[in-house]
Amino acid sequence: MIEIGYKKILFFQAFFLFSLGTFVYNFFKKSFALHDVSSKFWTIYLLVWFGFIVLNLLFIKFFALPTKGLLKKLDSTTPPDDLSWSVIEESLSKRDVHHQIIQSEYEIENLKYKILLDALHDPVCIFGKDQIILYSNQAFHQLFSLSCDSTKSTLLEVTRNHYFQDFVKTAIQTNEIQKINEFSFNPVQDSLKNHFEIKVFPLKNISNYLCIMHDVTERKLADQMREDFVANFSHEVRTPLTILNGQMQTLKQILEKNKEYDNEFKSIFEKIDNNSRRLISLFADLLRLSSVEKKKDLFKEEVHIEPIIEGLAEELSVNYPQKSIKFNFQIKSTMFYVDYNLFEQVIINLIDNAYKYLGALGTVTIKTYNEGTFNILEISDDGMGIPVEQQHRIFERFFRVDASRSSEIAGTGLGLSIVKHIMQKHDGKIKVSSIPSKGTTFILQFPAK
Amino acid sequence: METNIVVVEDEQEIIEIIQTQLKGLGYNILCFGDGKKALDFIQSNDGKDASQTSLFILDRMLPSVNGMEICKFIRLFNPTKTTPVLMLTALSTPEQIVEGLDAGADDYMTKPFDLAILLARVRSLLRRRETSNRTPENKNVLRHKELVVDMDQAKSWIDGQLLELTLSEYKILCCFMLSPGKVLTRNQLVEYIQDGPINVTDRTIDTHIFGLRKKLGDYSSIIETIRGIGYRVIGHD
Numbered sequence: 001m002i003e004i005g006y007k008k009i010l011f012f013q014a015f016f017l018f019s020l021g022t023f024v025y026n027f028f029k030k031s032f033a034l035h036d037v038s039s040k041f042w043t044i045y046l047l048v049w050f051g052f053i054v055l056n057l058l059f060i061k062f063f064a065l066p067t068k069g070l071l072k073k074l075d076s077t078t079p080p081d082d083l084s085w086s087v088i089e090e091s092l093s094k095r096d097v098h099h100q101i102i103q104s105e106y107e108i109e110n111l112k113y114k115i116l117l118d119a120l121h122d123p124v125c126i127f128g129k130d131q132i133i134l135y136s137n138q139a140f141h142q143l144f145s146l147s148c149d150s151t152k153s154t155l156l157e158v159t160r161n162h163y164f165q166d167f168v169k170t171a172i173q174t175n176e177i178q179k180i181n182e183f184s185f186n187p188v189q190d191s192l193k194n195h196f197e198i199k200v201f202p203l204k205n206i207s208n209y210l211c212i213m214h215d216v217t218e219r220k221l222a223d224q225m226r227e228d229f230v231a232n233f234s235h236e237v238r239t240p241l242t243i244l245n246g247q248m249q250t251l252k253q254i255l256e257k258n259k260e261y262d263n264e265f266k267s268i269f270e271k272i273d274n275n276s277r278r279l280i281s282l283f284a285d286l287l288r289l290s291s292v293e294k295k296k297d298l299f300k301e302e303v304h305i306e307p308i309i310e311g312l313a314e315e316l317s318v319n320y321p322q323k324s325i326k327f328n329f330q331i332k333s334t335m336f337y338v339d340y341n342l343f344e345q346v347i348i349n350l351i352d353n354a355y356k357y358l359g360a361l362g363t364v365t366i367k368t369y370n371e372g373t374f375n376i377l378e379i380s381d382d383g384m385g386i387p388v389e390q391q392h393r394i395f396e397r398f399f400r401v402d403a404s405r406s407s408e409i410a411g412t413g414l415g416l417s418i419v420k421h422i423m424q425k426h427d428g429k430i431k432v433s434s435i436p437s438k439g440t441t442f443i444l445q446f447p448a449k
Numbered sequence: 450m451e452t453n454i455v456v457v458e459d460e461q462e463i464i465e466i467i468q469t470q471l472k473g474l475g476y477n478i479l480c481f482g483d484g485k486k487a488l489d490f491i492q493s494n495d496g497k498d499a500s501q502t503s504l505f506i507l508d509r510m511l512p513s514v515n516g517m518e519i520c521k522f523i524r525l526f527n528p529t530k531t532t533p534v535l536m537l538t539a540l541s542t543p544e545q546i547v548e549g550l551d552a553g554a555d556d557y558m559t560k561p562f563d564l565a566i567l568l569a570r571v572r573s574l575l576r577r578r579e580t581s582n583r584t585p586e587n588k589n590v591l592r593h594k595e596l597v598v599d600m601d602q603a604k605s606w607i608d609g610q611l612l613e614l615t616l617s618e619y620k621i622l623c624c625f626m627l628s629p630g631k632v633l634t635r636n637q638l639v640e641y642i643q644d645g646p647i648n649v650t651d652r653t654i655d656t657h658i659f660g661l662r663k664k665l666g667d668y669s670s671i672i673e674t675i676r677g678i679g680y681r682v683i684g685h686d
Contacts, residue, residue, distance in 0.1 A: 235539055235540070235541075238539040238541075238559075238560040238561055239460055239463070239539060239560060241560070241561040242460075242463055242466075242539075242560040242561035242562065243460070243462040243463060243466070244561075245561045245562075245563075246462075246463065246466035246467075246561075246564060247462075247466065249563070249564045249565075250466060250469055250470070250564070276561075280561055284541070287541065287542070291542050301650075301652065302652075303652060304652070304655075304656060307655065307656065307659035308655075311659065311662075311674070315674065340651070340652065340655075341543060341676075341677045344676060344677070348676075
């Protein structure tokens with residue numbers, strides 16, 4: 001029927017346009033006595049007019065009306081005009097079958113996704129803006145001990161965790177991907193006390209949100225074991241080191257009374273002493289790194305940084321009496337939102353690093369300022385700098401710039417690694433820019449309160 | 450008068466090292482390898498033996514009764530409550546050290562330690578005990594070389610020059626002068642100067658110390674910062 005209607009429209013439109021063209025031709029010819037105009041002009045006029053009609057019809061046929069595909073589909077499903085009821089019924093059932101096929105295709109697709117998501121070990125759920133769960137997989141049901149019909153519950157009802165609720169709220173408000181690294185639900189909700197890396201993705205085309213909880217318990221346990229091992233090892237080694245060190249010092253005291261001490265024993269004891277100190281500081285740094293890694297919650301507060309920076313610069317100068325280093329302070333931002341003890345450790349490590357790699361004379365410039373939502377701290381020196389090809393590795397554990405010089409400049413190779421970990425704990429960033437033989441600048445970004 | 454030092458340590462080799470060094474300085478040393486025996490000694494004879502002790506050197510991790518418990522007991526037990534305690538510990542994180550100091554230890558040293566530093570700390574703690582045992586002519590006038598604090602007048606001087614200190618700075622200075630050589634944690638300083646409705650925090654203490662150091666000028670080096678723990682005024686001879 002629609003096909004018939006469509007042909008009638010085309011016919012009437014063509015007829016109307018033809019009549020309009022003829023009328024305009026006669027009207028102008030008679031009203032304005034345009035007899036002088038050559039017949040060639042009118043011929044061209046009519047040809048153009050007909051051409052316009054043809055184009056118009058083609059446009060209607062191919063673009064203005066529903067697409068060709070749809071028309072074809074309608075052709076196949078629309079019964080002709082003079083149909084009996086049986087034909088109409090047949091056509092309707094044909095359409096029903098068509099719908100059923102589409103529906104079953106959707107169901108198969110749905111089932112595929114469901115099987116796929118249920119096969120995942122990671123709990124997954126989809127929820128709406130109102131935080132009502134629209135879909136959740138089996139791992140999600142198992143995690144929260146839910147029945148299969150858990151949809152239509154809110155996330156808060158299921159998880160009973162306000163921290164998670166706030167996290168989800170942020171994802172909804174910002175409409176951007178949100179992530180928590182290590183999250184543990186209440187022991188009541190999650191009796192296994194698993195740890196998850198949780199990501200929420202906004203599904204922008206359907207205004208829903210996909211939440212994937214990746215189980216990182218094993219990784220966390222492995223990290224925990226490594227951290228515990230380092231901490232226990234560093235701790236256990238202290239007692240034998242104390243004994244070795246103590247016995248060495250006692251022996252030294254006895255031998256110091258000997259006249260031959262300076263010639264025979266002094267250099268030997270100096271070497272033992274230096275290496276003993278090196279070992280002690282290595283274990284101290286390992287323990288420090290391990291304690292930073294293990295630290296779960298930072299005690300962040302507004303800290304007035306000027307006295308810390310100035311005080312530490314002065315205190316550390318005592319360790320380098322042979323060097324004359326000038327400090328230049330440009331403190332524009334005075335309050336940082338940091339964990340006091342960890343911040344102190346960052347400043348100690350960076351100033352100490354500057355001292356180590358500066359010559360007998362040098363300048364250290366410390367700047368602080370605000371940049372957007374960050375407090376920036378810059379520590380620059382005019383020392384030997386870092387070769388470009390090694391700059392990306394300086395935050396690795398035990399990495400020392402130019403290994404051949406490692407023995408000349410004391411250090412464990414853990415200082416900058418500790419700084420990197422402290423910055424990560426603060427959700428901050430650290431960057432380095434350095435020009436060999438001109439100097440190095442460390443730029444630290446701390447999120448403002 | 451004899452100086453008796455009690456060492457509680459479970460590692461025999463470490464006991465030997467400490468014993469050799471302290472005996473060399475003429476001190477009497479009494480050693481215990483486990484915490485219970487040390488506690489029995491402190492309580493024996495109604496504490497009369499323990500009251501003769503000039504210094505306790507305690508390890509923290511000990512069999513049966515740990516060093517923290519012994520330290521707490523020493524502080525609560527009348528015959529020993531003023532006896533200095535030096536804690537020797539392999540537990541070296543700031544939190545663990547603060548815990549030890551808050552339990553009543555006067556000073557701490559982490560293993561491995563330098564023998565020269567150990568002996569210096571021992572001497573400093575013994576000197577403090579001697580000074581507090583003496584009955585000075587005027588107990589309220591405290592001196593550290595050219596630094597003088599008169600607690601009756603609530604005034605302080607360096608080289609005869611009057612120091613203009615705020616109330617909190619003055620209180621902190623008094624606290625240091627009353628306990629030379631003793632490590633004072635930030636918590637202990639907060640408790641000491643906390644007065645009235647103003648809430649004193651750890652950071653307030655740091656700010657006061659920063660101000661105090663500036664006013665002390667060349668003398669500021671007498672206040673030693675113990676990272677992550679607190680402060681100590683270096684004992685004087």
